Amino acid sequence: MADIRMTDFAEFTSLLSSEENLILNSTKDFVNKEVMPIIDDAFMDARFPDELVPKVGAMGFLGAPLDGYGCPGLNYVSYGLINMMLEAGDSALRSFNSVQSSLVMFPLHSFGSDAQKTKFLPKLATGEMIGCFGLTEPDHGSNPAGMVTYAKKTDKGFVLNGAKMWITNGSVADLAIVWAKCEGVSEGKNNICAFVVEKNTPGFSTRLMTQKHSLRASITSELIFEDCLIPHENLLPGSTVGLKAALMCLNSARLGIAWGAIGAAMACYQTALDYSLTRVQFHDKPIASHQLIQKDLVDMLTEITKAQFLTLQITRLKEQGKVKPEHISMVKRNNVAMALGISRTARAILGANGISSEYPVMRHMCNLESVITYEGTDNVHILTLGKYITGISAF
Ligand SMILES: Cc1cc2nc3c(=O)[nH]c(=O)nc-3n(C[C@H](O)[C@H](O)[C@H](O)COP(=O)(O)OP(=O)(O)OC[C@H]3O[C@@H](n4cnc5c(N)ncnc54)[C@H](O)[C@@H]3O)c2cc1C
CATH class of the missing domain: 1.10.540.10 (Acyl-CoA dehydrogenase/oxidase, N-terminal domain)
Structure with missing residues (x-):
C-alpha cells in the first residue's frame, strides 16, 4: 500500500x-x-x-x-x-x-x-489507560436528552442502571465516562451528569459488537449497568450542568473529526490520482487523460482545498475563544460528506481494483459511513445550522 x-x-x-x-x-x-x-x-x-x-x-x-x-x-x-x-x-x-x-x-x-x-x-x-464515552443508548441516539440510564444517589454511592450502545473502545477501556440522569444532583434541564465507571466495578459489563462493515479496526461495544455501585467521588463535579457538558465534549471531538475527514479524503484522492496515471485503457493512454476522469480529480482537489482552509479558520477561532458550535457543525458536516463523496468517486476510478484491499479506498469509504453518523448525523448538523440561521428549531 x-x-x-x-x-x-x-x-x-x-x-x-x-x-x-x-x-x-x-x-x-x-x-x-x-x-x-x-x-x-x-x-x-x-x-x-x-x-x-x-x-x-x-x-x-x-x-x-x-x-x-x-x-x-x-x-x-x-x-x-x-x-x-x-x-x-x-x-x-x-x-x-x-x-x-x-x-x-x-x-x-x-x-x-x-x-x-x-x-x-x-x-x-x-496510553497506559484507555477510556470510553457512553452517551448513546439503544433507543436514544440523535436525542440523548431522552436517555433512560439512571443513577440513584444512596449513602453508599450512586447506583447505576441502564445500557449504552455503539461505544468506541468500550470493551478495552479501563474507565468509562458515563452520562446518566440523576435527580437531585444535576442542576441541568435534563438532570444529566457524568460518572467515571472503572473496569471491574461490580454490576458493570461490556459486550463487543462484532457485526460491522465499517470501522472494523475499532472496538465498538455495549455497556451494561445492573445495580452498579459507583463511589460518590466518581461523579464528575463540573458535569452537573446537564447535557451542556456532554455537548462541550462532543464539540471538541467534532472539530477533530472535521480534520480527520480531510485526511481520509486526501488518501483517497492521492490513490485515485496515482492509479489513473498508470492504468491504461483505450488508445494506449492512461485513464487520467480522459476528460471525465480529469473532472473527478479536479472536483476532489477543489473540495479538499476548500475544506482545509475553512477548517483551519474555524480552528483558529476556537483558539481565540470565538468559535460557535454552529461553526463546528458546518465543518464536521461538510468535511465528512466531502470525504465520503471522494471515497466513492475514487472507488469508481479504480474500477474493480477499487473494491480490493490492495488499495485503501473501499476501507475509507466503509469507515466514513460511520463517521457521517456518529457525533451528530448529517441531518442533525443541518438542523443545528438551520436553527442558527433562521432562529427556528426544526428538531
Ligand atoms: C462506529 C460507531 C461508533 C460510535 N461511538 C460512539 C461512542 O463512543 N459513544 C457514544 O455515545 N456514541 C457512539 N456512537 C453512536 C452515535 O453517536 C449514534 O449512532 C448517532 O448519534 C446517531 O444515533 P442513532 O444511530 O441512534 O440514529 P437515530 O438518532 O435513530 O437516527 C436515525 C436517522 O434519523 C435521522 N434523524 C433523527 N432525528 C431527526 C430529526 N429530528 N430530523 C431529521 N432526521 C432525523 C438521523 O439523521 C439518522 O439518519 C457510535 C456510532 C457508530 C456507528
Missing part, C-alpha cells in the same frame, strides 16, 4: 507555524511507518491494533490540546493536524484518538476534581 502524502494545492501549510508543520510531518511519518503496514490486515481481521496505543501515547497525540497532568499542551490546530494524518491512515485510529482525547481526557480535565485528574490523566496521556 502506498505511503500517505500531504495534499497542498494552495499552500495551506504556509499558514502553519514551524511547530505545526513539524507535528504534521512527524504524524505523517508515524502513520507511514507504524500504521500503513498493518492497518489493512487489522481491518480485514476486525482487530483493534492495540500495539499502537503506547506508541501514539509516546508521540504526544493523546490529550494533545490539554495542559498539565502529563498532557502535551499543544494548540487546537496541532490537534487537528494529528487527527488529519491519523485518519489518512484509518478512521479507526483517529476515532481512538478522538474518544481518548476529547471524550475522556477533556471531560476529566474540564469537569473533574483534582483527585480525578491526578489519578487518570497522566496514564490516559501515555
Whole structure:
C-alpha cells in the first residue's frame, strides 16, 4: 500500500507555524511507518491494533490540546493536524484518538476534581489507560436528552442502571465516562451528569459488537449497568450542568473529526490520482487523460482545498475563544460528506481494483459511513445550522 502524502494545492501549510508543520510531518511519518503496514490486515481481521496505543501515547497525540497532568499542551490546530494524518491512515485510529482525547481526557480535565485528574490523566496521556464515552443508548441516539440510564444517589454511592450502545473502545477501556440522569444532583434541564465507571466495578459489563462493515479496526461495544455501585467521588463535579457538558465534549471531538475527514479524503484522492496515471485503457493512454476522469480529480482537489482552509479558520477561532458550535457543525458536516463523496468517486476510478484491499479506498469509504453518523448525523448538523440561521428549531 502506498505511503500517505500531504495534499497542498494552495499552500495551506504556509499558514502553519514551524511547530505545526513539524507535528504534521512527524504524524505523517508515524502513520507511514507504524500504521500503513498493518492497518489493512487489522481491518480485514476486525482487530483493534492495540500495539499502537503506547506508541501514539509516546508521540504526544493523546490529550494533545490539554495542559498539565502529563498532557502535551499543544494548540487546537496541532490537534487537528494529528487527527488529519491519523485518519489518512484509518478512521479507526483517529476515532481512538478522538474518544481518548476529547471524550475522556477533556471531560476529566474540564469537569473533574483534582483527585480525578491526578489519578487518570497522566496514564490516559501515555496510553497506559484507555477510556470510553457512553452517551448513546439503544433507543436514544440523535436525542440523548431522552436517555433512560439512571443513577440513584444512596449513602453508599450512586447506583447505576441502564445500557449504552455503539461505544468506541468500550470493551478495552479501563474507565468509562458515563452520562446518566440523576435527580437531585444535576442542576441541568435534563438532570444529566457524568460518572467515571472503572473496569471491574461490580454490576458493570461490556459486550463487543462484532457485526460491522465499517470501522472494523475499532472496538465498538455495549455497556451494561445492573445495580452498579459507583463511589460518590466518581461523579464528575463540573458535569452537573446537564447535557451542556456532554455537548462541550462532543464539540471538541467534532472539530477533530472535521480534520480527520480531510485526511481520509486526501488518501483517497492521492490513490485515485496515482492509479489513473498508470492504468491504461483505450488508445494506449492512461485513464487520467480522459476528460471525465480529469473532472473527478479536479472536483476532489477543489473540495479538499476548500475544506482545509475553512477548517483551519474555524480552528483558529476556537483558539481565540470565538468559535460557535454552529461553526463546528458546518465543518464536521461538510468535511465528512466531502470525504465520503471522494471515497466513492475514487472507488469508481479504480474500477474493480477499487473494491480490493490492495488499495485503501473501499476501507475509507466503509469507515466514513460511520463517521457521517456518529457525533451528530448529517441531518442533525443541518438542523443545528438551520436553527442558527433562521432562529427556528426544526428538531
Ligand atoms: C462506529 C460507531 C461508533 C460510535 N461511538 C460512539 C461512542 O463512543 N459513544 C457514544 O455515545 N456514541 C457512539 N456512537 C453512536 C452515535 O453517536 C449514534 O449512532 C448517532 O448519534 C446517531 O444515533 P442513532 O444511530 O441512534 O440514529 P437515530 O438518532 O435513530 O437516527 C436515525 C436517522 O434519523 C435521522 N434523524 C433523527 N432525528 C431527526 C430529526 N429530528 N430530523 C431529521 N432526521 C432525523 C438521523 O439523521 C439518522 O439518519 C457510535 C456510532 C457508530 C456507528
